Amino acid sequence: MENTEKLANSKQVIAYIAELFPKCFTLEGEARPLKIGIFQDLANRLADDPKVSKTQLRAALRQYTSSWRYLYGAKTGAIRVDLDGNDCGELEQEHIDHAQTALAESKARASERRKEQAAKNGDKKPGAKAKRAPKANKSTANPSKSRPAKAKNTKLDNKPAEPRRELKAEDIVVGKDVNVNMGNGNMPATIVELNKDEVRVRLSNGLTMLVKAEHLSS
Template identity: 50%
Template sequence: TTNKLKDINEVLEFLYQEFPQCFKQKDGIKPLKVGIFKDIAERIEGSEKVSKTQVRQALRKYTSNWRYLEAVTKSEFRIDLDGNQGEKVEQEHIDHAQKALEESRAKMAKRKKQQR
């Protein structure tokens, strides 16, 4: 039998517990280091709880969240798994986050309008 977590939210909770300095910042969500998946994959090597595919899916969900996208648009620096300040957030990433937020909000508004 496998002990792997099945739900993406469980995988996110696993990441929060394993890397609290990265995912549980006291002053809110921070943009993650570019390439953080590789760092996570190295640290969880051999884990019976999560697969790399699950981590990739969980990160995709985490980084497409509105609060995360807003953090990208407002933060000056990214952080690594240990919560250390990393590279500056590049303008193209800020622009991408802003566009993703606008598109997501437009979809939500359209859905709400259709439900009326």
């Protein structure tokens, strides 16, 4: 018996319509601008589909078109597409300007959230103990030889760990090579998708995963 259980959230709805209309919607990479009035087309095509409602479609479209990768695709020369991937005219300049403004504002908000989270995490870390300066080796027998001997560095070959440099908002773009902080080490990866609060990356072994932007570094 076919499973007709309703989809639970917008993420599932987007995955569902991307499966039904792969020439229009995509889950990875830069998204193409959608035809004006695409919601009504979707509602008509899926009118008898028990898995998704009009309300869910509207919410999913809003999330899809406000994602960073969709806003990145709103650029000069971009062509709108319908559900079957047919060209529906070049994107208008006013819509390009609106998308770029929305992208800049979204990036600024995300950057501010990362700063606030970093500040909270910093407050939770215990303060480092102040190191005591080594006492001079004073000699009362021979003042001329009171200079302390220099301690031998037995770890000359140990290089200090390279500090982790947090990515700026403008550095978080599709295709950029980054490091993912996994707790006990950094893993090299490539950004393949941008969302408001999360970034999808592809690890060197081919696996993809969603991570918070603050867990990425260059």
